[in-house]
Amino acid sequence: MNPHISLIGAPTDIGAGSRGASMGPEALRVANIVPVLQGHGLEVLDRGNLSGPTNPWLPPDGGYRHLPEVVAWNHLVHDAVHAELRLNRLPILLGGDHALSIGSISAVARHCREQGRKLRVLWLDAHADFNTHTLTPSGNIHGMPAACLCGHGPQELIEIGGQVPAINPKWVRQIGIRSVDVGEKRFVHEQELDVFDMRFIDEMGMRHAMELALATLDVNTHLHVSFDVDFLDASIAPGVGTTVRGGPTYREAQLCMEMIADTGRLASLDVMELNPALDVRNQTAEVAVDLIESLFGKSTLMRR
Numbered sequence: 001m002n003p004h005i006s007l008i009g010a011p012t013d014i015g016a017g018s019r020g021a022s023m024g025p026e027a028l029r030v031a032n033i034v035p036v037l038q039g040h041g042l043e044v045l046d047r048g049n050l051s052g053p054t055n056p057w058l059p060p061d062g063g064y065r066h067l068p069e070v071v072a073w074n075h076l077v078h079d080a081v082h083a084e085l086r087l088n089r090l091p092i093l094l095g096g097d098h099a100l101s102i103g104s105i106s107a108v109a110r111h112c113r114e115q116g117r118k119l120r121v122l123w124l125d126a127h128a129d130f131n132t133h134t135l136t137p138s139g140n141i142h143g144m145p146a147a148c149l150c151g152h153g154p155q156e157l158i159e160i161g162g163q164v165p166a167i168n169p170k171w172v173r174q175i176g177i178r179s180v181d182v183g184e185k186r187f188v189h190e191q192e193l194d195v196f197d198m199r200f201i202d203e204m205g206m207r208h209a210m211e212l213a214l215a216t217l218d219v220n221t222h223l224h225v226s227f228d229v230d231f232l233d234a235s236i237a238p239g240v241g242t243t244v245r246g247g248p249t250y251r252e253a254q255l256c257m258e259m260i261a262d263t264g265r266l267a268s269l270d271v272m273e274l275n276p277a278l279d280v281r282n283q284t285a286e287v288a289v290d291l292i293e294s295l296f297g298k299s300t301l302m303r304r
Contacts, residue, residue, distance in 0.1 A: 102166075170192070
């Protein structure tokens with residue numbers, strides 16, 4: 001794994017349905033993400049926060065809320081993430097709402113094209129995020145990033161990385177899904193996304209789900225993890241705007257992260273939807289940092 005880490009803060013809730021994710025990057029810093037990663041012998045550069053348009057808090061227009069502002073933020077994220085990858089660094093995007101993954105993953109996909117590498121995206125989330133402007137009940141773009149990345153969305157968003165679609169749905173593995181809108185569910189099936197939902201995890205276990213999600217990774221594969229903190233059960237992670245009961249337990253989430261770390265292939269990361277305004281004593285940020293530490297090699301005593 002690349003020991004050169006760059007943190008990029010994207011303090012906006014522009015794509016979300018509730019305010020507060022804009023405070024996520026600072027909460028992760030308060031939870032000591034920098035010294036925790038440094039404690040694993042990693043060189044960590046905190047690039048500070050990107051600065052983009054403020055949230056106008058308007059109703060949807062043509063099925064999208066805040067589309068111009070979401071586009072502006074995603075261009076900023078794309079350029080920042082791509083710059084770190086070109087410097088051979090591992091970017092961690094500190095969100096911010098999940099709409100920002102359009103910018104980060106389109107940058108990762110562009111980098112993979114430039115380097116001739118394959119891409120695998122693990123989407124850890126309670127939601128499929130595969131809505132379109134005709135399917136969405138809310139118009140909030142944080143419910144659409146996976147669809148946009150696969151080429152289903154407004155032109156300004158789907159072309160950010162220079163190629164449409166930015167990614168092939170076959171490169172994506174969604175884990176922990178348990179809340180999908182009716183029309184969105186049909187669309188996910190049509191696109192043949194690999195989804196390891198909570199029913200699958202309940203029946204087969206997190207270990208089996210992760211073995212399948214990580215299968216066929218090789219030395220030429222760039223592994224990107226898009227970690228929406230609402231992936232976790234609300235009992236351990238209350239600080240998100242879209243809690244859904246019945247998510248992975250603390251131990252299941254730790255196993256998920258440890259198995260990703262075991263591959264040695266993690267090359268970029270999003271940490272999304274942390275909302276300190278809804279949190280209790282920053283506990284969700286602390287759990288998130290704890291799990292990120294596991295992604296970077298923290299394991300129990302018995303493992304070397």
